[in-house]
Amino acid sequence: MTETNRIEYKTQLTKDLDLEKEVVAFLNYREGGVIYIGIDKTGKVSEISDADGDMLKIKDRIKHNIAPSAMGLFDVxxxxxDGKDIIKIIVASGSEKPYFKKKYGMTEKGCFIRIGTAAEPMPQQMIDKLFSTRTRNSIGKIKAHRQDLTFEQLSIYYQAKKKSLNKQFKKNLELMTEEGKLNYAAYLLADENNVSIKVAKYKGKSRVDLIENNEYGYCSLIKATKSVLDKVDLENRTATKITSKEREEQRLWSDIALREGIINAFVHNDYTREIPPKFEIFSDRIEITSAGSLPEGLSREEFFDGFSIPRNKELMRIFKDLELVEQLGSGIPRILEHYEKECFHFSENFLRMVFPSVEEVTPQVTEQVTEQVTEQVTEQVTEQVTEQVWKLMTVINDEICSASQIMKMLSIKHRPTFLYNYLHPALEQGVIEMTIPDKPQSSKQQYRLTPLGKSLLK
Structure with a gap:
């Protein structure tokens, strides 16, 4: 394979190698690109003695030597x-062009663009034009309307991956505006917010007969994502077809495609419109809808080919840190391994993915599955329920209680502790439910045990 407009080869990482120039050129290029370290111009592979050390150096150089921040826009x-380790640097096209080397600023010495197989200086006229149209309305630049945010959930998820958040994590993860205020990305990742994430389930093929309306929002977007993944996985039952020769089993939807579709909707949703992603389960399909159509400058063919222009680079970085996202641009090609391009529907304001089920999910089947799932879930939840959730279930028992009443019965005064350790886990595991599910923040909201919760207590 030779160098192309999207592929650059470098033999070794040295101090003399102008890596920043190559990265800047791809950030400014509408398709992004890939830089390989360990391959020469002829395509011959050479040995890299310290791949791990070089990877750390690469990340450090890109992080500190390029502006605007490229964090969340590259993978290493x-x-x-050929039996040898090489380093692959995947660079996405950025939405805050022009990108430049900090040392030289927005000048022809600092800005570069990919032309053919080379990184060429960007003309000053192009620099000025790009800067005048730079995207400023992003979740990283919008100040959060609340500044009293906490991040206990995010910290726990990082600890689970054996990573820690130090005192500077808000700045390091770009959760602050240039003025030092928490931004909208921070708001989305905080323990409490007002973002409603719903998973709706309908009896038939239309939205006429709603049978479930599950609420997983008002918490860290990471926690909401994991809750939606768990719920959809529970709904993705195994369909069985018995033939004369064998018993064939297949899940209603591809696990891989569902996961990629859900995460793609969370990461690339246009939250500046204050419209969250939506997930709907019908008898013959699942629909995943996110706000915002294709990013400017990205065609449909480029979208399907895996070219990436992350809409929310702050979210992309954290989802990658927590291993919810693999390599940049890998999600859509992975979905296309299981579903056709026709499953993607583009409009001016939305992107919808429609995944058909392998067989009709009739009301009768739904009831049978519910019985089977209840038995399975009862066993699973019994093992997973924490001491706090057991206490909450015990004090509610056969009553219908408000959050303040439950806190009083549990002798808890710190509301975040109650929400994070008691109420939210109980709702997620399906042992309690809201009396007004369509209005989670209603002042008249109360809670009661579900049939599953009652069976667990028995």
Whole structure:
């Protein structure tokens, strides 16, 4: 394979190698690109003595030497080529062009663009034009309307991946505006917010007969994502077809495509419109809808080919840190391994993915599955329920209680502790439910045990 407009080869990472120039050129290029370290111009593979050390150096150089911040816009991974380790740097096209080397600023010495197989200086006229149209209305630049945010949930998720958040994590993860205020990305990732994430389930093929309306919002977007993934996985039952020769089993939807579709909707949703992603389960399909159509400058063919222009680079970075996202641009090609391009529907304001089920999910089947799932879930939840959730279930028992009443019965005064350790886990595990599910923040909201919760207590 030779160098192309999207592929650059470098033999070794040295101090003399102007890596920043190559990265800047791809950030400014509408399709992004890939830089390989360990391959020369002829395509011959050379040995890299310290791949891990070089990867750290690469990340450090991109982080500190390029502006605007490229965090969330690049990946650095090791690949095996001819039995030797090489380094692959995946660079997405950025939405805050022009990108430049900090040392030289927005000048022809600092800005570069990919032309053919080379990184060329960007003309000053192009620099000025790009800067005048730079995207400023992003979740990283919008000040959160609340500044008293806490991030206990985010910290726990990082700890689970054996990573820690230090005192500077808000700045390091770009959760602050240039003025030092928490931004909208921070608001989305905080323990409490007002973002409603719903998973609706309908009896038939239309939205006429709603049978479930599950609420997983008002918490860290990471927690909401995991809750939606768990709920959809529970709904994705195994369909069985018995033939004369064998018993064939297949899940209603591809696990891989569902996961990629859900995460894609969370990461690339246009939250500046204050419209969250939506997930709907019908008898013959699942629909995943996110706000915002294709990013400017990205065609449909480029979208399907895996070219990436992350709409929310702050979210992309954190989802990658927590291993919810793999390599940049890998999601859509992975979905296309299981579903056709016709499953994607583009409009001026939305992107919808429609995944058909392998067989009709009739009301009768739904009831049978519910019985089976209840038995399975009862066993699983019994093992997973924490001591706090058991206490909450015990004090509610056969009563219908408000949050303040439950807190009083549990002798808890710190509301965040109650929400994070008691109420939210109980709702997620389906042992309690809201009396007004369509209005989670209603002042008249109360809670009661579900049939599953009652069976657990028995």
């Amino acid at each position: 991974v090791v690949e095996d080529r």
